[in-house]
Amino acid sequence: MRSGKNYALSLEIDQLKAQKREVCLRLKEAKTQKNESDIQRVTEELKDVSAQLSEKKRAFSKSENQVLFAEMNRHKFIYFMLIIPLVYYFIFKYIPIWNAQIAFRNFISLKRTGITGGTWVGLENFKTFIGSYYFWDLIRNTLMYSFGKLLVSLPMSILLSIAIYECTAKYLRKIVQTLSYLPHFLSWVIMYGILLALLSPSQGILNDIIKLFGGTPKNFLTDVHAFPVIVILSDAWKEMGWSAIIFIAALMGIDGTLFEAATVEGANSWQRVRYITLPSIKPVIVVVLLMKIGTILDAGFNQLYMLYSPAVYSVGDIIDTWVYRGTINGQFSLATAAGIFKGVIGMSLLFISNWASKKVTENSLF
Amino acid sequence: MKKTIIVLLVALLTASFAFAQSGAETAAANDGPVTISMLYSATQTEAGALPADWAGYAVLENELGIKLELQMLPSNPNDQDLMVRAMAAADELPDFFTCSREVWADLAKNGQVLDVTDYYKDMPNRCAVMFDDAAKNFVTYEGRIYGFATPSAIAGNEGLLVRKDWLDNLGLAVPTTLDELYDVMYAFTYNDPDGNGKNDTYGYGAFVEETLSYEIYPGRRFEPLMGAFGVEGTWNMNASEFGLRIHDEHYYDWMVFFKKCIDNGVIDPNWMSYKKDDFRAAWKQGKFGIFREQNSAYAGENNYAPFDANFPNGSFVVVDAPIGPYGQSVGPLCQGMRVYAINADVDAKKAAKIVEMFDWMSYGEGYLLCGYGEEGKNYVLDAQGLPQSDASLGDLGYAQSKGQAYIQLRNCAFNYSNAQEIALRYPGYTTKVSQKYMSAGDVLLEMQKKTWTATPGQNSMPKPDTTDVSTFYQQGIAEFLNGTRALTEANWKAFVAQFDAIGGLVWEAQGLEYAQANGILQ
Numbered sequence: 018m019r020s021g022k023n024y025a026l027s028l029e030i031d032q033l034k035a036q037k038r039e040v041c042l043r044l045k046e047a048k049t050q051k052n053e054s055d056i057q058r059v060t061e062e063l064k065d066v067s068a069q070l071s072e073k074k075r076a077f078s079k080s081e082n083q084v085l086f087a088e089m090n091r092h093k094f095i096y097f098m099l100i101i102p103l104v105y106y107f108i109f110k111y112i113p114i115w116n117a118q119i120a121f122r123n124f125i126s127l128k129r130t131g132i133t134g135g136t137w138v139g140l141e142n143f144k145t146f147i148g149s150y151y152f153w154d155l156i157r158n159t160l161m162y163s164f165g166k167l168l169v170s171l172p173m174s175i176l177l178s179i180a181i182y183e184c185t186a187k188y189l190r191k192i193v194q195t196l197s198y199l200p201h202f203l204s205w206v207i208m209y210g211i212l213l214a215l216l217s218p219s220q221g222i223l224n225d226i227i228k229l230f231g232g233t234p235k236n237f238l239t240d241v242h243a244f245p246v247i248v249i250l251s252d253a254w255k256e257m258g259w260s261a262i263i264f265i266a267a268l269m270g271i272d273g274t275l276f277e278a279a280t281v282e283g284a285n286s287w288q289r290v291r292y293i294t295l296p297s298i299k300p301v302i303v304v305v306l307l308m309k310i311g312t313i314l315d316a317g318f319n320q321l322y323m324l325y326s327p328a329v330y331s332v333g334d335i336i337d338t339w340v341y342r343g344t345i346n347g348q349f350s351l352a353t354a355a356g357i358f359k360g361v362i363g364m365s366l367l368f369i370s371n372w373a374s375k376k377v378t379e380n381s382l383f
Numbered sequence: 384m385k386k387t388i389i390v391l392l393v394a395l396l397t398a399s400f401a402f403a404q405s406g407a408e409t410a411a412a413n414d415g416p417v418t419i420s421m422l423y424s425a426t427q428t429e430a431g432a433l434p435a436d437w438a439g440y441a442v443l444e445n446e447l448g449i450k451l452e453l454q455m456l457p458s459n460p461n462d463q464d465l466m467v468r469a470m471a472a473a474d475e476l477p478d479f480f481t482c483s484r485e486v487w488a489d490l491a492k493n494g495q496v497l498d499v500t501d502y503y504k505d506m507p508n509r510c511a512v513m514f515d516d517a518a519k520n521f522v523t524y525e526g527r528i529y530g531f532a533t534p535s536a537i538a539g540n541e542g543l544l545v546r547k548d549w550l551d552n553l554g555l556a557v558p559t560t561l562d563e564l565y566d567v568m569y570a571f572t573y574n575d576p577d578g579n580g581k582n583d584t585y586g587y588g589a590f591v592e593e594t595l596s597y598e599i600y601p602g603r604r605f606e607p608l609m610g611a612f613g614v615e616g617t618w619n620m621n622a623s624e625f626g627l628r629i630h631d632e633h634y635y636d637w638m639v640f641f642k643k644c645i646d647n648g649v650i651d652p653n654w655m656s657y658k659k660d661d662f663r664a665a666w667k668q669g670k671f672g673i674f675r676e677q678n679s680a681y682a683g684e685n686n687y688a689p690f691d692a693n694f695p696n697g698s699f700v701v702v703d704a705p706i707g708p709y710g711q712s713v714g715p716l717c718q719g720m721r722v723y724a725i726n727a728d729v730d731a732k733k734a735a736k737i738v739e740m741f742d743w744m745s746y747g748e749g750y751l752l753c754g755y756g757e758e759g760k761n762y763v764l765d766a767q768g769l770p771q772s773d774a775s776l777g778d779l780g781y782a783q784s785k786g787q788a789y790i791q792l793r794n795c796a797f798n799y800s801n802a803q804e805i806a807l808r809y810p811g812y813t814t815k816v817s818q819k820y821m822s823a824g825d826v827l828l829e830m831q832k833k834t835w836t837a838t839p840g841q842n843s844m845p846k847p848d849t850t851d852v853s854t855f856y857q858q859g860i861a862e863f864l865n866g867t868r869a870l871t872e873a874n875w876k877a878f879v880a881q882f883d884a885i886g887g888l889v890w891e892a893q894g895l896e897y898a899q900a901n902g903i904l905q
Contacts, residue, residue, distance in 0.1 A: 128474040150851040218652040239655045327857035343850045
């Protein structure tokens, strides 16, 4: 997108920057030698170079903007397509931020109190949430499922995508890909029925196998030790294929000549994956990881609401399910406070992770 | 370019608002029928929404000048509450809607429902069959009436069922005491009652069906067993012993008995995981032989058919609750009430139309259209002039699979206390496979004769203020039962003490205050 004029300007800026660095060194040296006339002369020179640099930068920026607008104009129809998602985000993501102030008020309804008309209660709803008898259990469970799913689902998705990509049998690849996507389209209500058929202590397939080997049937869905494992694995099963799509897309973008060269050099499949595939999709993995960290306190309401029961509240109740039970009683301000709490934690984690990723892997979202 | 984008964005937003407003303007400008939006509780949610060709729509529009727009509530009471509360919070309540009393109470307090005290006189036909003082008190707030409380279900329409063919196969008598019932449960579990040579049956079956205010965890399906210990329901409504059942001295004995049943495997172990449909599928598949079930869910033609197909020689008997060491009861009995309310934003003209429509639904043509559908299509009149779901109507008969969709407004019509109405609602029939006569109406009468604990008004008792109290209650009981906590007297006392500390006693005090204020202590 850069024009010839801009290219020349950028070269000039680079030259001026180098010149400025050189002048700065000379000024430093003059100061060390305490040579007043040199200091004065070099200072004047530095001012002159700095002024030239500023002028060139302004010209460059102006020219860049002109080029940008020209490019936007050229692709205006593509930019028009942005309007719909922008409106969506404005209406559904930004306007609600204003409405989120009901977390600090005693909200009744839009007409009775409105967003701003409810009694100001300050941090009362946050105190109620944080002061809940179950607050730390909720945080622990929420994080357990979020990180658990991240640690299990993400590597499995990557492995699946690589396996599909490496598979040379065309039909097998398509069948595996389709079958792995399918569970994503099933609701958790259906998934619950499938899990009950698999895990029921009376007629579940798993318990039938246990009984076959002389074991005692177990009610996995109400067992506090088994329940978290079921939640994490069933999520991986349902979403693994769908999550793999983005990695398969990234794999498709790898230059095929790299693999050819590696094969010629005698690299085996594992070495190709290790030294070409994984490094090539690393930026995508980092981006996906960062985006998931941003929603780390969304542990999967639909899934847990369907699967949990009072017997496993101690390991199954997450912030969202607790809030849902409260919302049934009309505690919208409390629910909003919990939502803000989640959002703030998620955003903080996102910034920290992004910063850490930039430092360590040189890949980041922004 | 920037200007173009801004202009487009503004145009798009303006167009959206314009489209959103246009509907309201059209309605306001039109002098035709009054449009009434209504949120209703369907007779059978699984049958689907009221079809667009329901004859009542045309009658309402042509004769009453009402264009009715219906929206169905979900089947789960918690989901219903959440939906109405969310609509109320967004000020999106329909003109006329039904909700639980608890939601109604909040709406009345917030000024979101219309004062209808003066509208009762405009419903002479409905007032002739319902709305006694108790019904009016049910929806009274600060001396004014803010809704219409109608019967939501037939009182005492559930009962304890036992597989009669299993009893006969094992040579057992109908159990009358708790010990006898336990022995039958044990035999049903371990003595192969269905004779298939497999150890694949259980004594008792249930799922968790609870309402915090009335039938708390583990819920109503276990109440015939809890009744033997005198701890059925959420509250002891007796004036001299008032309190939460969990504070009853015999509650621990019930827990010990319950745990024994679970540990000895005589209760279907899926009870904590089953949803309602799973539970109903399970008894129809012969998984267990004793359970509490609703009359129609058991003996209604469509509901009984799968069991009849699976077990043509199978049969049930409705038994009384077992006599235990401290009591006997199928469960707490009180007339369930459904509250209908008018949105406070409705103007006087529309409110009058709503009342007119509600009255129309309770008598004559409106009653028949809501309660039985269209004559000749969903019912035919017999020699006595009573509507019947005749076999000649095929699937469209009101008691049949497709016809059930046409009677989704039946709850707006029926008063559930009229013997003739009950007989018509539950017509007798001959089962397809075993060719035996069945009648959910007869079953209902049988169930109502059994021993219940009369506690009128208990279903309007308050829920706990915070989620923590109910969570602690449910989780604690469940953990004692699944073995996560050891059920010892010391542990139980510690649990109850902790429950009281986090809000149980406050809840109990609120309950007492409410019960005294509303005169519902026994």
